[in-house]
Amino acid sequence: MKKICEHCNKEFTISSGEMSMYEKVGIELPTICFFCRVKIHLSFWLFGKFRRGKSDFSGESFITVLPEKNRYPIYTLTEWHSDVWEAMDYGMDYDSTKPFFTQLQELQEKIPHPHQNGSKNTNCDWCDDVWNSKNCYLSRSVVDCEDLHYSYRNINVKNSVDVVVCFNLERSYDCVYCDHSYHLLYSHHSRDCVDSHFLFDCRNCQNCFMCWNLRGKSYCIENIQYTKEEYTERLKDFSLDSYSSIQLHKKRFEEIMKEETVHRQNFNLKAYHSKGNQLMNVKNCYNCFTISDSEDSSNCIRGRCEKSCIDTGGCWDSEMVANSASCLNGYALKYCNLSPSRFSEYLDLCIECEYCFGCVGLKKKKYCILNKQYTQEEYELLKEEIISDMKKRDEYGKFLPYSMSAGPFNFSTSFLYFPDTKKEDILRLGGYWEDINESNIEGMPTSELPDSINDITDEICSQALVCPETGWRFNIAQNELIFYKQNNIPLPRYHFDVRIKKNMKYTSVLESYPYQCHYCQKDIQAYYPPEWGYKNIACEDCYQQNLN
Ligand SMILES: [Zn+2]
Numbered sequence: 001m002k003k004i005c006e007h008c009n010k011e012f013t014i015s016s017g018e019m020s021m022y023e024k025v026g027i028e029l030p031t032i033c034f035f036c037r038v039k040i041h042l043s044f045w046l047f048g049k050f051r052r053g054k055s056d057f058s059g060e061s062f063i064t065v066l067p068e069k070n071r072y073p074i075y076t077l078t079e080w081h082s083d084v085w086e087a088m089d090y091g092m093d094y095d096s097t098k099p100f101f102t103q104l105q106e107l108q109e110k111i112p113h114p115h116q117n118g119s120k121n122t123n124c125d126w127c128d129d130v131w132n133s134k135n136c137y138l139s140r141s142v143v144d145c146e147d148l149h150y151s152y153r154n155i156n157v158k159n160s161v162d163v164v165v166c167f168n169l170e171r172s173y174d175c176v177y178c179d180h181s182y183h184l185l186y187s188h189h190s191r192d193c194v195d196s197h198f199l200f201d202c203r204n205c206q207n208c209f210m211c212w213n214l215r216g217k218s219y220c221i222e223n224i225q226y227t228k229e230e231y232t233e234r235l236k237d238f239s240l241d242s243y244s245s246i247q248l249h250k251k252r253f254e255e256i257m258k259e260e261t262v263h264r265q266n267f268n269l270k271a272y273h274s275k276g277n278q279l280m281n282v283k284n285c286y287n288c289f290t291i292s293d294s295e296d297s298s299n300c301i302r303g304r305c306e307k308s309c310i311d312t313g314g315c316w317d318s319e320m321v322a323n324s325a326s327c328l329n330g331y332a333l334k335y336c337n338l339s340p341s342r343f344s345e346y347l348d349l350c351i352e353c354e355y356c357f358g359c360v361g362l363k364k365k366k367y368c369i370l371n372k373q374y375t376q377e378e379y380e381l382l383k384e385e386i387i388s389d390m391k392k393r394d395e396y397g398k399f400l401p402y403s404m405s406a407g408p409f410n411f412s413t414s415f416l417y418f419p420d421t422k423k424e425d426i427l428r429l430g431g432y433w434e435d436i437n438e439s440n441i442e443g444m445p446t447s448e449l450p451d452s453i454n455d456i457t458d459e460i461c462s463q464a465l466v467c468p469e470t471g472w473r474f475n476i477a478q479n480e481l482i483f484y485k486q487n488n489i490p491l492p493r494y495h496f497d498v499r500i501k502k503n504m505k506y507t508s509v510l511e512s513y514p515y516q517c518h519y520c521q522k523d524i525q526a527y528y529p530p531e532w533g534y535k536n537i538a539c540e541d542c543y544q545q546n547l548n
Pocket residue numbers: 005006007008009010032033034035036
């Protein structure tokens with residue numbers, strides 16, 4: 001079935017597989033294309049900019065990524081989960097003369113947001129979306145991590161800085177999509193590697209420098225074998241302590257990615273009858289991205305343990321969840337955001353609710369509409385009335401509108417995936433945008449920093465540095481300096497959020513492009529934008545035969 005996207009006006013198709021999925025989960029057919037669906041889902045998930053704030057309940061101070069100018073009160077996470085307030089106190093009667101989304105937003109703006117998302121952490125105040133972690137700093141979307149700084153979307157990473165979408169790393173720096181490695185620096189898409197720099201798609205390598213597609217090697221430089229002594233000698237000439245040398249190595253690394261490396265058609269592992277990228281241990285997952293341990297799902301992004309889900313962004317441990325964002329432990333949810341709940345529609349920030357419709361901030365409730373309690377019979381009747389009114393106004397079946405997102409689009413997770421989005425397009429759709437200008441702040445331009453980490457003294461920790469790209473101020477923390485010194489890493493020159501965004505580029509491509517297999521010349525689709533200039537891309541079969 002062909003349709004025109006209501007947001008971007010481009011044509012999109014709904015496949016017969018998708019049709020039967022929509023039927024199975026019982027939601028309306030989408031009126032916007034896959035990309036616009038991902039865009040709106042992830043726009044509700046704030047990436048933000050860390051700032052100090054105060055609870056609107058108690059005045060207690062906190063660190064948050066929620067915006068300073070916001071449409072709702074903010075409470076500390078502890079206050080939010082406590083019984084010092086009650087979301088039912090804000091209950092509203094349904095008014096059939098007004099659009100439902102208008103009423104839901106009116107309710108939403110009265111309900112507090114928790115200052116941080118996460119639980120079971122120790123000393124992770126300067127973090128967001130952080131779970132079961134310890135001593136992490138200025139990091140987001142981290143699970144089971146420890147001593148992690150300036151990082152994004154990691155699971156079980158320890159004592160590392162600037163890592164993005166990584167798993168099971170230790171003592172690593174500036175890595176993207178790496179797994180199970182120790183002391184790995186400036187590397188991409190590698191696993192089971194130790195004591196190495198600048199690796200791309202390497203496995204089981206030790207003491208390697210600037211290598212690609214290697215398996216089980218040691219003491220290699222640019223894929224050439226050396227003796228241990230030769231390797232150690234050569235490594236000394238690479239001046240890893242110097243920022244300008246690292247920039248040259250990075251340039252060479254980029255060149256190698258373009259000219260030499262054989263790139264896999266996709267980075268899927270144990271993906272059966274599935275299509276997409278960065279899939280791990282999945283079955284029957286179609287058009288999914290960065291998903292693991294999931295099955296029978298379509299159009300899902302950033303998920304884990306999803307079953308029979310469609311059109312979800314950031315949903316974990318969920319089943320039959322559709323057209324929803326950031327729902328953990330969800331079952332049979334439609335059009336919901338941040339709501340670990342069941343059998344419900346149009347929820348925002350609701351915890352363990354069942355059979356609720358259009359509610360915000362409720363905990364453990366049943367048969368509520370607009371935060372008002374009804375009997376089961378009243379609930380069913382009113383719900384049907386609202387759905388019928390919504391259908392007349394062309395509202396039903398659509399995800400929550402952009403105007404209900406938590407903050408500016410250009411500070412949302414969505415912006416990491418769609419960095420070319422235009423301000424006017426988001427404003428036209430009712431969303432928000434904020435330009436943070438810090439050009440008046442005092443600090444030292446990073447161009448004035450000494451080139452080598454060896455020439456940096458402890459005094460730098462009391463010096464504000466100014467990012468040359470954003471003009472934003474950042475500092476070097478004491479622990480961070482120790483890490484750089486111990487691992488011979490020059491000081492970063494850019495604000496940590498800029499560093500994350502630069503690395504996210506490699507793991508956020510949702511569109512495939514036509515290529516010919518480097519080996520068999522077969523026509524293939526691969527997730528590398530043509531402007532990256534990657535020359536050698538292999539189909540799955542040829543990659544397995546030649547490089548596994
Ligand atoms: Zn679209």
